Amino acid sequence: MFLLHEYDIFWAFLIISSLIPILAFLISGILAPISEGPEKLSSYESGIEPMGDAWLQFRIRYYMFALVFVVFDVETVFLYPWAMSFDVLGLSVFIEALIFVLILIVGSVYAWRKGALEWS
Secondary structure, X not given: OXXXXXXXXXXXXXXXXXXXXXXXXXXXXXXXXXXXXXXXXXXXXXXXXXXXXXXXXXXXXXXHHHHXXXXXXXXXXXXXXXXXXXXXXXXXXHHHHHHHHHHHHHHHHHHHHHOOOXXX
8 A cells, every 4th residue: 555644754855945945035036135236237356347358268178178077077976886886786787887987998098189188
């Protein structure tokens, strides 16, 4: 028999965790002063008057470097649970993880040869 009362704590947590940010946004929207002037609409840069245009072009190398970092950061997240339960999973999962790591090594060698890992 499916008992709904077993999930009371889950529903209470879900409702409370949904209401807190909604109430925070509503209360700050009601209490915040509304004044739009030239000072509020100007860009702020460490207390110094901004010089030049706010729209600057960045080289694509910065984005490529960040993307390579994110890929290898995510692979670490995927390898951690596997490493924690290595003794239970067996040889087939070890071979799958080895293939995964080899694909990542091939990708890092490719990124290295293309110059995506060079900062200058």
